[in-house]
Structures are given as structure tokens and as C-alpha cells.
Amino acid sequence: MNAIISRRAMLVGSSAVVVSVSLPQQPLAQQRSVAPTDVSTFLALTPDNRLTIYYGKVDLGTGIRIAVRQMVADELDFAIDRVDLIEGDTDLTPDQGPTWGSLSLQVAGQRIRLAAATMRAALLEVAAQRLNAPVVQLRVADGRVSAPSGASLSWGELVGPGISELKVNDQARLKTPAEWRYVGKSLHRPEVPAKVFGTHDFSVNIRRPNMLHARIVFPPGIGAELQAVDEASVAGIPGVRVVRRNSFLAVLADKEWNAIRAMRAIRATWSDWQGLPDQAQLWQHVRGTAVARTDSAGKTGDAATAIAGAARKLQATYDFAIQSHASLGPSCAVAEFANGRMTVWSPSQAPHWLRREISGVCGLPESAIHVIYAEGSGCYGRNGHEDASAQAALLAQITGRPVRVQWMREDELRWDPKGPPTLMDLQAGLAADGSIAGWTSQWWLPKTTELAPIENLAATYAGIAQKAVLNPGNIHNNAVPSYGFANHEATLHRLDSTPFRPSWIRSPGRMQNSFAVECFMDECAAAAGADAVEYRLRHLRDARGAETLRAAVAKAGWQPRPIGGARGSGDVLRGRGVAYARYEARTYVSCVAEVEVNRRTGEIRVTRCVVGHDCGQIINPDGLINQIEGQVMQMVSRTLYEEVAFDRRNVTSVDWASYRVLKFPEAPAVETALIDRPEHIPWGAGEMAAIVVPPAVGNAVFDAAGIRLRSAPFTPAKVLRALSGA
Numbered sequence: 001m002n003a004i005i006s007r008r009a010m011l012v013g014s015s016a017v018v019v020s021v022s023l024p025q026q027p028l029a030q031q032r033s034v035a036p037t038d039v040s041t042f043l044a045l046t047p048d049n050r051l052t053i054y055y056g057k058v059d060l061g062t063g064i065r066i067a068v069r070q071m072v073a074d075e076l077d078f079a080i081d082r083v084d085l086i087e088g089d090t091d092l093t094p095d096q097g098p099t100w101g102s103l104s105l106q107v108a109g110q111r112i113r114l115a116a117a118t119m120r121a122a123l124l125e126v127a128a129q130r131l132n133a134p135v136v137q138l139r140v141a142d143g144r145v146s147a148p149s150g151a152s153l154s155w156g157e158l159v160g161p162g163i164s165e166l167k168v169n170d171q172a173r174l175k176t177p178a179e180w181r182y183v184g185k186s187l188h189r190p191e192v193p194a195k196v197f198g199t200h201d202f203s204v205n206i207r208r209p210n211m212l213h214a215r216i217v218f219p220p221g222i223g224a225e226l227q228a229v230d231e232a233s234v235a236g237i238p239g240v241r242v243v244r245r246n247s248f249l250a251v252l253a254d255k256e257w258n259a260i261r262a263m264r265a266i267r268a269t270w271s272d273w274q275g276l277p278d279q280a281q282l283w284q285h286v287r288g289t290a291v292a293r294t295d296s297a298g299k300t301g302d303a304a305t306a307i308a309g310a311a312r313k314l315q316a317t318y319d320f321a322i323q324s325h326a327s328l329g330p331s332c333a334v335a336e337f338a339n340g341r342m343t344v345w346s347p348s349q350a351p352h353w354l355r356r357e358i359s360g361v362c363g364l365p366e367s368a369i370h371v372i373y374a375e376g377s378g379c380y381g382r383n384g385h386e387d388a389s390a391q392a393a394l395l396a397q398i399t400g401r402p403v404r405v406q407w408m409r410e411d412e413l414r415w416d417p418k419g420p421p422t423l424m425d426l427q428a429g430l431a432a433d434g435s436i437a438g439w440t441s442q443w444w445l446p447k448t449t450e451l452a453p454i455e456n457l458a459a460t461y462a463g464i465a466q467k468a469v470l471n472p473g474n475i476h477n478n479a480v481p482s483y484g485f486a487n488h489e490a491t492l493h494r495l496d497s498t499p500f501r502p503s504w505i506r507s508p509g510r511m512q513n514s515f516a517v518e519c520f521m522d523e524c525a526a527a528a529g530a531d532a533v534e535y536r537l538r539h540l541r542d543a544r545g546a547e548t549l550r551a552a553v554a555k556a557g558w559q560p561r562p563i564g565g566a567r568g569s570g571d572v573l574r575g576r577g578v579a580y581a582r583y584e585a586r587t588y589v590s591c592v593a594e595v596e597v598n599r600r601t602g603e604i605r606v607t608r609c610v611v612g613h614d615c616g617q618i619i620n621p622d623g624l625i626n627q628i629e630g631q632v633m634q635m636v637s638r639t640l641y642e643e644v645a646f647d648r649r650n651v652t653s654v655d656w657a658s659y660r661v662l663k664f665p666e667a668p669a670v671e672t673a674l675i676d677r678p679e680h681i682p683w684g685a686g687e688m689a690a691i692v693v694p695p696a697v698g699n700a701v702f703d704a705a706g707i708r709l710r711s712a713p714f715t716p717a718k719v720l721r722a723l724s725g726a
Contacts, residue, residue: 034094039118039163042054042094042115045159049082049143049156049157051143052086053083053085055086055108055112056087056094056095057088057097057108058351058373059191059375060099060378060380062627063189064087065190066620067109068112069182070182071112071116071183071619073182074175074179074180076143078155079143080187088351088373089351089371090355100381100504103684105682109682111168114174117173118169122166123145123155123159133147145158180678184620184621186621186622187620189623203333203334204406206345207334207404208404210402211401211402212252212253213253213256213258214250214391214404215250215251215260216248216263216407219273219461221273221649221650222650224273225273226244226270227271229269230267234261238253238258239255240259241253241399243399247463256406263408276647278648279645283421283423286444287444292447292494293494295494296490296492298479299488299490301485301487301488303439303487303489304438305438305487307429307439307440310429310431317424318426318515318516319422319710319712320512321642321711321712321713322419322421322643323642323643324416324651326659327379327384328378330407330409330412331412332347332405332406333345333347333388333392334374334392334405335395336396337396341369342362342369342393342396342397343369343372344371346373346374347376348371348386349379349382350386354390354453357390357453357456358389358390360459360464361393361464362397369393380634381508382503383412383416384407387458390456392405413653417500417503418503420446420498420499421499422443422475422513423443424442424444426440426517426520427440428524434529435538436524437487439485439487440491441479441490441491441516441517442490442491443476443490445493445495446470446497447494447495448470448472449470454469454471455501470498472498472504475504475508475510476492477510478509479509479513481521482545482581500646506631506634510687510690511638512712514694515698515712518692519695519708519710522577522695525563529562531562532563532578533553533578534560542588544588544675545582547614548614549590551673552612553610553612556592556671567704568704572596573598575702575704575705576703577696577698577702578590579694580692581691586615590612591689593606594606596704597701597704601716602720602723604701606636606668609632609669609671611671611672612673613672613674614674615685616677617677618682624672631686631688632693633667633668633670636668638713640713640714640715641660641713643715644659697714698712698714
């Protein structure tokens with residue numbers, strides 16, 4: 001759009017909704033915010049009977065683009081190939097919050113579904129008048145309404161001011177499973193062909209006229225301050241411009257290679273900062289960090305008394321290392337400042353939040369900032385996308401030209417916010433029959449100051465004031481076991497600080513917490529001499545949870561037997577382990593993992609994972625399987641390999657050799673046991689299966705080799721130490 005117009009005005013002032021959508025490279029019209037109560041906030045019909053969905057979330061590879069279309073097309077009896085979707089554009093889409101927590105379908109998608117049902121009911125009333133037939137006699141197919149007389153009208157021909165002013169009816173009748181045409185079907189994701197053939201536009205592909213390429217010159221230490229810059233050191237590189245604001249230092253050039261050359265050649269003097277803890281003493285540091293407050297994640301009965309009187313007592317300490325998002329492609333964003341208005345093309349999973357961040361960095365009102373979602377490398381939470389976006393915006397404002405900021409590989413691994421370290425102490429008391437009489441746990445994890453964007457590097461080093469926010473995600477969730485213990489207590493020690501900027505990273509907290517809970521559950525089962533599945537079912541009070549667990553073990557071919565003991569001959573030992581959890585109060589997940597442990601090298605190979613999954617209504621089975629498979633791969637990587645290495649100044653694991661991730665030949669076979677409940681709403685699936693993979697792998701290692709690995713990742717060095725009894 002070239003003119004500044006209001007979508008609301010278009011709706012009210014015309015008999016149909018006409019929306020012109022620019023390509024990602026073109027500036028879009030300024031829009032005021034739209035109300036989540038209005039149908040027209042989410043849906044628009046054109047006279048040629050096309051439907052546009054305005055979706056405030058973004059598709060991070062999770063298949064939302066097709067799933068939301070499926071939901072809306074069914075509610076409106078619309079042909080899905082006539083449904084378009086605009087996502088994550090702050091001028092055009094409502095603020096439905098960041099794309100996180102696996103809420104994209106459960107909350108945002110369900111809201112749009114209700115809007116579609118509301119629109120359908122209202123359009124039928126109009127059609128009844130126009131076609132002179134009762135609503136009950138009308139039939140709808142592919143967005144066209146037919147009367148018994150044979151007369152028909154398209155949805156697009158029925159839109160008028162009355163439809164445009166509709167409010168979303170929270171009680172609107174939704175289609176029943178018997179009426180679905182698309183929901184529950186494995187429809188293909190529309191963007192995949194372009195990705196396969198290399199024609200899909202990612203953020204790295206965006207170019208603007210007269211654009212500068214920028215590289216950020218980061219400090220050698222996290223808290224180091226810039227003292228001097230020798231601009232003459234890059235004077236011989238054509239077209240280079242140096243920008244400095246306090247400790248924010250960047251080099252820009254018309255050609256990207258010249259910006260890279262300048263970044264490597266520029267001489268700058270920084271203060272010496274050595275404020276990070278000794279990595280070898282990380283867990284002592286965590287335990288000794290000042291506690292902001294201590295509270296309870298949940299309490300039932302009297303756990304301390306039950307443990308004191310138990311026939312047998314167990315205790316263990318678990319920890320999960322600091323990890324990076326490790327995005328395969330470094331962060332990239334483009335910004336353009338013209339006529340007092342900032343446009344930013346960003347892979348951010350939180351475009352509306354990013355607009356607020358850029359407002360603070362650039363001193364512009366939010367209404368003067370337009371963020372357009374441009375797909376980037378996977379982030380699984382907040383990685384470097386927002387930082388690169390704010391850096392691009394600041395440089396575009398300073399230079400008056402469009403600026404493309406591209407991080408290098410070492411930038412991404414060093415400067416992305418980290419998944420914080422998690423430390424967990426657990427204790428249980430077993431009754432005479434081996435059942436759990438009491439269970440307590442203590443957790444050391446960073447506090448969450450507020451639900452808001454975390455520290456932005458552009459503001460930090462440019463000396464721009466910003467809120468002091470410590471927001472690693474709602475990381476206390478799943479600290480409470482998913483079982484019906486009569487006596488249980490979970491205590492949270494919320495730490496005042498953490499070594500690196502903490503960020504939510506896929507299944508934040510839930511994965512680490514479930515790792516400790518489910519591995520310790522296995523320790524209790526082993527102590528009781530019980531089969532791992534039977535022991536869990538003995539304590540499980542939720543029928544859906546039990547069904548999910550049984551589904552996975554049945555598909556895995558689980559044969560009951562006590563846990564543990566070396567199995568196999570020669571150097572390779574084989575075993576299988578199981579884990580179960582309910583993600584918060586939503587999706588049920590279980591996993592059976594099969595592993596091989598090489599007792600000569602200490603290497604672990606996960607050969608197979610079978611995941612049981614109940615997320616309620618399944619919108620797109622293939623999309624769900626895709627998400628589960630991706631989570632298994634990433635969690636096997638995080639369980640076996642991934643760990644941020646650092647010295648007293650900064651991160652030292654800055655490439656794929658020093659920050660090890662899963663390789664293609666190491667990928668396990670993945671199978672799924674899906675439980676579809678079409679009578680329920682769809683719960684999330686983007687991070688649920690993640691929480692059961694690490695404990696299932698850990699439990700399988702114990703079953704194979706008789707060693708309990710309580711510190712993730714399970715590196716060969718840790719395995720060899722455990723095998724030697726050290």
C-alpha cells in the first residue's frame with residue numbers, strides 16, 4: 001500500500017473488503033491498532049470471494065500457516081486455496097502476543113476460528129434476506145450460498161457495513177468433526193515448495209535501494225567498555241563508514257564483503273572486564289547466587305514427615321547446562337528510516353514486542369515503527385533476531401539509509417541470550433511396597449521480573465536507558481511431578497542474577513525440570529525393583545495421561561522388567577528408558593528412548609524414540625508429526641552435546657566444533673503414537689514432546705550401562721567417569 005488508509009474505513013465505507021498487500025520489500029501503510037473483539041480485525045473478504053486472515057502470531061516452521069487456514073476454511077465452508085494469510089505485520093495484524101508457549105492454535109487460532117464462525121452466521125442471515133429463503137434451507141459450499149430455488153451468492157457478495165462491524169461471538173457455534181472438510185487432514189504447508197527449490201524469501205534475502213551492509217564490532221568481554229577507535233585502520237577499505245555511539249560500534253559499507261573486512265580489521269581499545277564465574281565452579285556459583293525470593297511451586301500433604309517415616313530414602317542432585325539457541329543461520333534484519341517512519345524486516349517471533357523495543361532504542365513513538373515478519377533461521381525462543389533488528393534500526397536512523405545487519409556465526413553463538421543453568425535437588429521416601437510416600441524438590445533458577453522483552457544489546461552498548469528485565473521464561477513449570485503423590489512439595493529459589501542474559505529457549509524450564517523429575521522417578525522405580533512403566537502407572541491418577549503412556553510403550557514394544565544392569569556384549573551396551581509428563585495443564589506426552597552406550601569411548605547414540613502425544617484436537621497430523629520429530633532431534637542434541645563454554649570474559653564456544661550439535665548420521669528413528677480428541681480444542685505441540693526426551697534418554701542409559709547421568713549434556717567424559725565409578 002502506498003497510501004495511508006484505515007482498514008476499518010475500508011470495511012465501513014464499501015460493500016466489500018478490499019485489501020492490497022505489498023510484497024515484503026515494499027513499505028506498507030500505517031495502521032492503527034485493531035481491537036481483538038472485532039471480526040474484521042482477523043478476517044476480510046473481497047468481492048472476488050477471496051478470504052484474508054490477519055494473524056498476529058508468526059510461523060516459525062511450525063505449520064501454522066496451513067493449520068489456521070484449515071480451521072477458518074472449515075468454519076466458513078470456504079475453499080482453502082482461496083484463503084490467504086498475513087502474519088506478524090504490526091500495521092496489519094492484531095497483537096496476539098509473541099509466538100511462544102505453544103499457544104498459536106490453542107489461543108490465537110481459536111480466536112480466529114470463533115471470528116470465522118461469527119462471520120458465517122451473520123453472512124447466512126444476510127443471504128437469507130437476499131435469496132428469500134430461511135437460513136435452515138440454505139446450503140454453503142466453497143464460499144457460495146445456495147437457496148432451494150437454485151439462486152446463489154458468494155460470501156464476498158454478501159459483505160456490507162453490518163458484517164464489517166461484527167463483534168466476535170465467544171459462544172459462536174463451531175463446526176462438529178462430522179462437518180469438517182480440512183481439519184484433521186494432512187494438508188501440505190504452502191511455503192515448502194519454495195523452500196525446497198530455493199526461491200523462498202528469508203530475511204537474509206531482503207534488499208532495499210541504496211542499502212548499506214553492516215557488521216557489529218562486539219566487545220571482547222560482555223561488560224567491556226569502548227575506550228578508543230582507530231578509524232584510520234579501515235580507511236583503505238572502499239566505502240567503509242564507522243559508527244560509534246558509546247560502546248556500540250559498527251562498520252558499514254555498500255558491499256557486504258567490505259563490511260566484513262572492516263569488522264575484522266578495525267582497531268578498537270576496550271576496557272578489561274572479567275565478570276563471569278569460573279565455568280569449572282558453575283554449580284557452586286549457582287548455589288551461592290543471591291536469592292531474590294523463595295516460594296513454592298506446589299504443595300500437597302506433609303512431604304517432610306512422610307519422608308522421615310519412610311522405609312527407604314533417596315536423594316539426588318541434577319543439573320542442566322547453559323545452552324544457546326544455536327540457530328543454524330545467524331541473525332539478520334533490515335531497517336529503513338524515511339519520512340519519520342521506521343520499517344524493520346525481522347525474523348522476530350514477537351513483532352509487536354519488537355516494535356516497543358525499537359521505540360525505546362530509537363526514541364520514536366510506536367506508531368512510527370512498522371515491523372514486518374521476514375522468516376529467518378529457527379529461534380525456539382528469543383535468540384539474536386531482536387538484537388540484530390534493533391541494531392539495524394539504530395544504524396538506519398543514524399545514517400539515513402536502509403541498513404542490513406547480518407551477524408556472523410561467532411556473533412550468534414556468543415551473543416544470543418542463553419538458556420540459563422538449572423540446578424535441582426530431589427528427595428523421596430519409599431513405602432514398604434516401594435511406592436512413593438513423600439517427595440520434595442528444590443530448584444535454583446533465575447527469577448522472572450516481568451513478562452516483557454529482555455535487555456536489548458543495541459540499547460545496552462549505545463548507553464540507551466531500558467527496563468531492567470530478567471525474563472528467562474516461566475521456568476518453574478513442570479517442577480511439580482505429573483503424578484498423584486499424597487505428599488509432595490516443590491521449593492523454588494529464584495536467583496537474583498544469572499551469568500548471561502537469560503532467555504526462553506524451547507520448552508523453557510519445563511524440559512530441564514522434567515529431566516530431573518522423570519529421571520528421579522526412574523531412580524525410585526529402580527530402588528523398588530519395579531518395571532519403569534508399571535511404576536509410573538501405579539502413581540498416575542489421570543486417565544488421559546495413562547493412555548498416552550500406554551500408547552507409546554505399546555508402539556515401542558515395551559516388555560516389562562526391572563530397570564538397570566549392563567546389556568549387550570563387547571563395547572556396546574543397549575537399553576531403553578521411558579518418561580511421561582503433562583506439559584503444564586495441557587498436552588500429555590510420553591517417550592520411549594532406545595540407546596547404545598559405547599563403554600570404550602563413552603559415546604551415547606540414541607537409536608530410536610517413540611513419542612506418545614495427546615494434544616486434544618489434531619488440526620494437521622503431518623504438521624504435528626513434523627513438530628514432534630523436530631523436537632526429538634533438537635532435544636537429543638541438547639541432551640548429548642550442547643553446552644556453552646566460557647571464560648571469565650565471554651563465551652568461547654563460537655563455532656560448530658566448540659558448540660557441538662547433533663549431526664545428520666546421528667539422528668534417531670522417530671515414531672509417534674498420536675491420540676486425536678476431535679471433541680476438544682487443539683492444545684499446543686511446538687514444545688511439548690521436548691520435555692520427555694532428555695529423561696527418557698537418561699533413563700535408557702541407566703538401563704543399558706547401570707550408570708545414572710544426572711548432569712546434562714551427557715558428554716563422553718561424563719560417561720567414562722561414571723563407568724569408572726568416579
